[in-house]
Amino acid sequence: MAGCRMKLELSRVALGKGRLGVLKGLGKTGQLSLEVPGCLLHTHLGTVPHLTQDTLSTLSTLPSVTQITLSNIAEHQEVLEEFKDGFRKFAGLHDTVLYCALHDPATPCPTGHTTNKTVSVWGSGGRIELTVAKFMALQKAVKPDWYQSMADGETWQINTSHKRVRKSVDRSLAHLDECLLVHQKSQELEGVEVFGVVEGGDILEERVRSAKETAKRPVSGFCLDGLQTGSMDQALRTQLISAVTKELPEDKPSFPLSVRLLQGVGRPDEVLASVEAGVDLFEGFFPFQVTERGCALIFNFNISSNPELAVLEPGEDQETAGDSQHNGDLNPDDQTQMTSFEINLKDKRYQGDFRPLVEGCGCYCCRNHQRAYLHHLLVTNELLAGVLLMIHNTAHYHAFFSALRDALAEDTLDLLKRRVLGQTERKD
């Protein structure tokens, strides 16, 4: 890894309580930083869904790392190769760290198309098969700052055999080695960081094996794959993550980074548990999913300075979901189902509700519009609904991460958990 200026400065590390710190030295000039635990800015082809620069810039604190995915980009390989100046310039993005992932976490992809030598992504025109060669050619055309190595993560389906899980670990390691070989020879990828991908399905020993082996390779960070929402319950996920992070380098000089990115997990309750298990970064796609179902995030993450107040029954500013939801009641196969962290604005009850989505939320939507208007926009299928909800949901979600970091700094994580999770236990 020639010229790695990035480093992860941890300010707090507590076993079973998560890590707090800052990734420094990011971006072209090394001036950008990303606080952890944190989430990335999820995009479709570099665009935050529904938003143009004007609407995006109403958000005051955005992560400095933008995620793009090959599922959106692969079909434009020729265009990018002709453009020559890399994806950042192509998309009109300015100073941001570009992280290139393989799959879009918000769009589950069909299974059964992975081979020993290939993985597939689905673009607007259908399936595109990637060999390591094509994968790396894409990285050269995209010119990201970070990218995850090609990996086989098809282990989340029910009844994935032990043999299949083992294969996903073996293949992913083989792909990683091949990617690194090409990477080290490529001048175009000088200074670009590679993230290794830890696989292993729901099998503890495979997870540990994958982590151990991946950690032997010269990677800057680790993606934890195959643990996405719906693939297993949080208890198992926590157990597997804890086992994995034990194998990952903490503070060796040769691994100044070793950041841990958990793929496919975005729900606030799962985020909290995963942070405690040792995860640093999340893909920020949850706000988009909430937006697509016409919902708004309203869960409270404010912990009062008076600890007694925080544990009292939430007041009238608390909402429950239109349907009563319990953590774990969800159909694990349906990521589109509403959670108890949100309200469904299509519901008739909001027709005459002239309050903002969340009282005190400083986002553009809450400063300018009311629930009744959002309800109207959704009922009439107006495009503006997506724009306004995306703004609010993004602001709310990132503010949650900020509160999470504060809680870690002040050792009030338990309080935060009670605040956030307390809402999921309420019955209607």
Add this chain to the structure above:
Amino acid sequence: MAATRACGAAANTSENIMSLKKALSVASPLTLRIVAECPVTKARACDLILPHSAVSTPVFMPVGTQGTLKGITVDQLDALGCQICLGNTYHLGMRPGPDLIEKANGLHGFMNWKRNLLTDSGGFQMVSLVELSEITEEGVKFKSPYDGKEILLTPEKSISIQNSLGSDIMMQLDDVVSSTVTGPRVEEAMHRSIRWLDRCISANKNPEKQNLFAIIQGGLNTELRKACLDEMTQRDVPGFAIGGLSGGEEKDDFWRMVTLSTDHLPREKPRYLMGVGYAVDLVVCVALGCDMFDCVFPTRTARFGSALVPWGSLQIKNKQYAKDFEPIDSDCQCPTCKRHSRAYLHALFKSDSAAMHHVTIHNIAYQLNLMCSVRQSIVEGCFPEFIRTFMKRMFPSRDQYPGWAVDALASVNITLE
């Protein structure tokens, strides 16, 4: 967007006029100040002072049918220099309904738009939703496409809804007949529109805050139009719209009805040509004496990937733009053109709805800038020159100029070489 800034400057002078007005406690919610008149054509540049702000004319009004301009926030619309946009009585009357909007402080409050609003009466839906409507002297009976319910839209009901919406300009309910219809129905509709105008005037609860415009009908028949003009101009309304056109009729008939109408409309009141939005049509009809225009075309076509430019339009979703790294229009100062290439937008159309928003913003900017340039040229006394330059840019050669446009411009002393 230098042109729209210049228009803004003119509006600032109008703001002085507004405060003067307030000081004099003038009750009229509309004042038209003619800033310049073209000595060659019938074009005018005016300051139209309305309750929420001044509007520089000629003006193109984007259409936000359901209380939103598809995908664009009110801040974005404001930043583009839009001073007035449209809402629709029929749609908003159905959903969310006038009572709710009234509770929300009118349509301005509901959508949080601080500048002017014009609401159409629901009349056009009679034509566009003709399968679902039945017209009598009483009003129009609509069958709701959403729940099958029947609603009767009378002149009184339309004005009542518009009073609840609180728009700065309300349109009368007119008996609208498709411009391709001939025979006695056209005459019946014209006479009924006059009777409905009177009913609308009586029904207006807020004449001191909301302006009611009459709509001239009469189809493509000179006598009927003239009769309608004679009658309606006797009513003391603050403005007139030219209706019943822009519906698929021959352009040769279209422009003749427009110019006949402006010939017989009072100079000191604004003329609003409904449903016109193509660039060539706008320029020609300004020359024929129209001040205000609205059309869904620019915003609707944007969502299909069609970007408007001075030389026509680009179909961004077309393969030819996949590797075109230029902006839509390198002279355009809109947010889309300042940041994104045709190639990026082409690709984005396959991934996210934001692509539509980018093109919508560009198209609104194009329309508003066009009108700004038109106004500027009238003010500077070089509108004929502007027209010639505009036509040269829009059409590859002289023999591709539309015949009707050449004729229409000739009728107001513009010869195109």
